[in-house]
Amino acid sequence: DGGITQSPKYLFRKEGQNVTLSCEQNLNHDAMYWYRQDPGQGLRLIYYSQIVNDFQKGDIAEGYSVSREKKESFPLTVTSAQKNPTAFYLCASSKDRAGANVLTFGAGSRLTVL
Amino acid sequence: EDQVTQSPEALRLQEGESSSLNCSYTVSGLRGLFWYRQDPGKGPEFLFTLYSAGEEKEKERLKATLTKKESFLHITAPKPEDSATYLCAVPTTDSWGKLQFGAGTQVVVTP
Numbered sequence: 001d002g003g004i005t006q007s008p009k010y011l012f013r014k015e016g017q018n019v020t021l022s023c024e025q026n027l028n029h030d031a032m033y034w035y036r037q038d039p040g041q042g043l044r045l046i047y048y049s050q051i052v053n054d055f056q057k058g059d060i061a062e063g064y065s066v067s068r069e070k071k072e073s074f075p076l077t078v079t080s081a082q083k084n085p086t087a088f089y090l091c092a093s094s095k096d097r098a099g100a101n102v103l104t105f106g107a108g109s110r111l112t113v114l
Numbered sequence: 115e116d117q118v119t120q121s122p123e124a125l126r127l128q129e130g131e132s133s134s135l136n137c138s139y140t141v142s143g144l145r146g147l148f149w150y151r152q153d154p155g156k157g158p159e160f161l162f163t164l165y166s167a168g169e170e171k172e173k174e175r176l177k178a179t180l181t182k183k184e185s186f187l188h189i190t191a192p193k194p195e196d197s198a199t200y201l202c203a204v205p206t207t208d209s210w211g212k213l214q215f216g217a218g219t220q221v222v223v224t225p
Contacts, residue, residue, distance in 0.1 A: 042201070
């Protein structure tokens, strides 16, 4: 079945550590996205990529980094510069731009800073 | 600034008790409004896209409608399996590659 796989599902990080969240899709979608979700808040866009080797900052990119070396993969690194990283992270993809096409989401990764 | 506001924040319904959720938006030149359903601890799932005022879409007990300033998600005779958080989103004015999401309405349907 086609879909988006995020790993790990749960991740614990000590302060000062970088961690990388994996996102893989087999939908042959061009665009991929990373969102952050906090309790009581809407999804906030971290980074998005509409083609391989190109990506744009979203609304809350500070303290995060991404790469898009392959169409299928869009890993997110949460760096030590992110002051409040505890959150639920969602990866998504769309056939084309998010406004033109439906987003398909992964199951999410929950990051907790100890 | 593009904004999406959903109300109420939470809704508790008895099984069979119909109700409506509201999504109001401020964006120049609406290019679609999306509804998603999110179960606890999971990623959102797509429900509907609406493009023009007066448009309606239905799926089982859910019906979405759109006006020039807001959208409603009507839940008719809900069942416990309709319990979820319902999110709406619109493409932002500055980039059609981005969606602005509301905070969601958490719906709990009790037997």
